Amino acid sequence: MSNIIEIKNLRKGFGDLKVLKGVSETIKEGEVVSIIGPSGSGKSTFLRCLNLLEKPDSGDIIFDGKSLIEDKVNLSLHRQKIGMVFQHFNVFPHLSVLDNIILTPMLEKKLSKEEAVNQAKELLEQVGLLDKIDVFPRKLSGGQKQRLAIVRALAMDPMVMLFDEPTSALDPEMVKEVLEVIVGLAKKGMTIVIVTHEMGFAKEISNRVLFMDDGQIVEQGSPQDIFDNPQNPRTKEFLEKVL
C-alpha cells in the first residue's frame, strides 16, 4: 500500500494556545482511520491541516508525494483530490442539489455538462437523493444535506475523504443514514480519515484508531487495541467517560 498522506511533525497554535504539538502520522491507501479524543484535543485542527484549511506553523504535509506547504501554486489542484465533509454541511444554499454537485467538476475539471450531470445522478442514486436533484438545500433535512455534501466531494473523484465530525450536528434519527453512506464508501476501498464521536461506528469501520489528547496522538492501534485494551491512562480515562 502506498502512502497517500504523510504528516511530519505538525505544529499549530492560535495565539498563545498550542493546539498541535508535533503530530506525525502516515495515512496509507485504502485505510480507514478514525480520530477520537476529548474536545479541544486538536482533532479537527489536525484534520483541517491535511488540506491546508488551517496553515500549520511548522511541519509538512506530503500528499501523493508532494509537499502541500512547498507546492502552494498547485494547492487547489491537490485539494481537488482531497474531499472534505464538514460538521455543518456547508452546502451552497444558492444552488440546487444538482448545481452544488456539478459546479466544481465543470469549472475545475472541465467536465462537459452532460458528463457532470450523469455522474451527479449516479452518485445521488447511490445515496438515495436522486428525487431531490432539482431541490434547493433549504428544503433538505440535515441528513440529506450531509449526504449531498458527501456527494459533492465525491464528484471531484478524490483519492481520500476527510470527515470532520460529520454527524455531530444531526438529529439522532438522521445519524444512521449518513453513517451508512460512509460505511459504503469504506467498503468500496476509499481512503478515509474521520474525526468522530461515534465510538461504535469508529470501532466498526476503522482499520486504525488514533486517540488524540492535548495536541498529540497519545495512542494508536487497531480498534480492538484501542477500545478493548487501551494502554495509555488518558485513553482509558476518556473511554470510560464516553463508553
Place this chain on the structure above:
Amino acid sequence: MTLLISTLGVFTKYWPVFLQGLLATLLTSFVVVLFGTLLGILLSTIRLSKYKLFAGLVETLVSFLRGTPLLLQLYFFYFALPQIVGMDIPKEVSIIMALILNSSAYVCEIFRAGIQAVDPGQREAAESLGMREKYIMLRIIIPQAIKNILPALGNEFVTMIKETSLASTFYVADLMTSYRIVMNASYKAVESLIILALVYFALTYTSSRLVGVLERKLMASV
C-alpha cells in the same frame, strides 16, 4: 388656509423650476450612485485583498470620508480640485466628484460587510473542493453576499437623493437650488419649502418602497 392657497399659487407659477430641479436631483443621484458603486466595489476589493498596505490605505480613506462632514468635502473639492489640477474646473464636476467619492466610501463598507457576512464555511467548502479564488468569489461568495448588499445599496440611493441637496450651497442645479431660485423671485420662502419637502418625501418614499419590493423578491429567490 391662506398658506395653502399661497403654496398652491407658488406651485402653479413656478412648477417648471421645481420639475427641472427634480430632474437634476434624480440625474445627479443616479450618476453618483452608479459611479460611487463602481468605485466602491473597486475600493472594497482592495480593502479585502491580501495586499495589506493598499488595504490599509483604503481603510483609512474610507474612515476619513465617513468621519468628516459631506459639506466639508464638497467645499474642499470646490476649492482644492481646480488648484490641484491647475486649471478651471466647472463647479458641477468638482461637486459631483466629491459626491461620488463620498458615496463610494459608504458603498465600500456595504460590500465589505455584505461579503464578510457570508458564512466562512462556504469559502472553506469551496476551497476544499479545489475551486480557485476567482470562482470562489464569483460563484460562491458574491451571489450570497448580493442579498445583503442590494437592500443597503438601495438605501444608499435614497440617502443620496437627500444628500445632493447640499450641492445647492454652490448653486449647482438640483432640487434644493430650485428653492433658492423661487425664493429669490417670489420671496415666498415657506411656501417653496413646503413644496420641496413634499417632493423630496414623495421621491424618497417611492424609492424606499421600490427598494423594499426588490428586497422581498430577492429574499424569496434565495
